[in-house]
Amino acid sequence: MSATYVYDAVRTPFGRAGGALSGIRPDDLAAVVMRAAAERTGLDPARIDDVIFGDANQAGEDNRNVARFGALLAGFPSSVSGVTVNRLCGSAVEAVIQGSRAIEAGDAEIILAGGVESMSRAPFVVEKSPKPWPATGNPTMWNTSIGWRMVNPALREDWTISNGASAEKLAEIYDISREAQDEFALRSHRQAAEAWEAGVYDREIVQVEGAELARDEGIRPDTTLEKLGGLRALFAKDGSVTAGNASSINDGASAVLLGAEGALDIEPLARITGRGVFGNDPDVFGIAPVEAANRALARAGRTWAEVDFVELNEAFASQSLACLKLWPELDPANLNIHGGAIAIGHPLGASGGRIIGHAAHELARRGGGVAVAAICIGVGQGLAVVLER
Template structure:
């Protein structure tokens, strides 16, 4: 079976909701990272067998297959096809999974994977009325930026709680205190700020023209546990909650791309190879802990244990979620997790985050010259996805 190589990975800096990237359409953001990736690799885009991009919303300017429109806007030949995939928060990582399967099966030699999300530009939607211009009654308008809408009433109520409420449940079930969550969030901001200052992210980010965004917009260099302690809990009606805006990932815009290929398919030194994948499902309201078994499965398929792992990129949807996953991997040194910060600081534009974490893991393996890395992410509605990389 052919092995999938990661030849390059790039992303935009991530913008805050209503911030620097909010004026840019998601299909244009996708086109930017697609174009940058092939230019950096010196690759003729006509050699790309398929473009697979993740996108969790697909309700606005990203509707009707943003992967295909992004490729067209990037100037790729019309012969280069595109498919958009949706596994919610793991959509970008799912794109890499599907691209790697195509390469390993021999269906493709080069696949450009990744993802995009503009949560700022997500539209409001209204269900169709039972008849045109009804004389009575009101319609609910739904904000598609985040959260459930139009949920099926047949589902148990505990399965359709908000992600924040699920994060509260995780904190309670795993005995994770407010202080631990806030401390973990401060760590994320400080590590991300230090990494940007040291130039760690220079090789994997590309500037967005005309916006002046030189790093991830959500990083707060001066945040502290004392500052975060003053924030109100958002998801517990009794006021006894621990999950706040400060220890949750923000709402963001951004795009990421990962260039995948068979051995020798791209005239460049690979960053890493993919050696294991794992997906796992749990009850929907337990989604924060689903990456635990997803990563365990991926490592087993790669023939490794946690003792072999050098780098972990775990998407930080919530501090409670991240701390629970780390606790669920008792053989892992927590110091190996998100050594350059995570989504609590960097941001979580849903469709793009999977490409970011696997891309950063691959670049880190290149910096080290060797090693084993795990990229793992939790997914709303009770799933987790993980990929193992080696160099």
């Protein structure tokens, strides 16, 4: 049984809804990072055993297996297969986990994993009547960018609240104030801006031709607590969750090149040593990464005392702060040290590749250590991966 190594990780800068990447199709975004992962490492694409890409939407230009179309658009030979996986916000983490299992089982030597999402280009869809010519009523149109649609009425009503309403619920349960959420958001923007200025992200970024971004489009280095405090709550009349302390609607792609030991003639960035998945009630979806990470660490034979830093996807400040309260062993200073999704952005299917890729690059920069990459998932799930160098 072979270990799984991360040989490289790349991503596009993340664009805002309707922003710099909104004119680029999701399959083209996927092709950009796929091609870059092969070219940067000198890998002959024909050696890739499979492409596994995450995508949460799959209702528009990303339909019909965007992983396969991305690989073809990247110029890979048609012998390179591709499969698209969907675990909503955790789709790219799921892709990495599935790829690592294939390598460890001996079914593959090299897997290109990752994810893509264009929330800007997600289409409207119209519900179709089961009758060819319905006599009455009008069809319902749904926006597929984010959130519930065509909900099964058999589901418990309290489970189908929006993710924002869930974030409000977590703020109440864990006594997380509006001020604490805004301070967390401000830190995310400042840390991300400082990291970009220092060149921390340079090694991870590949530009999209025709839509070059100097950096992630959502970062606001000039924001202040006063500005954040002036934003209205979005999900409850007297609530605390705002557009400023939540992740945004974004576009982007990420890729993580996985291989067995010695599969490539370059030094790997890190090794995957533990994986974890956990589910909890959908109305408190944001804390599922806690147990997922605990399980991943146990499987890696590590404890929280040995963890150097954590990359946790910041769906909402309240959700991230709730996780911190449930990880008492983790120093908050070691969480998202270079900013998180509140500043960087959260293109659903791509975010998992970003956090795993950044963790791997950071371990390489440090010359060693233990890191956890974890992500919450709508409808109450969490995924986590332990990386070591």
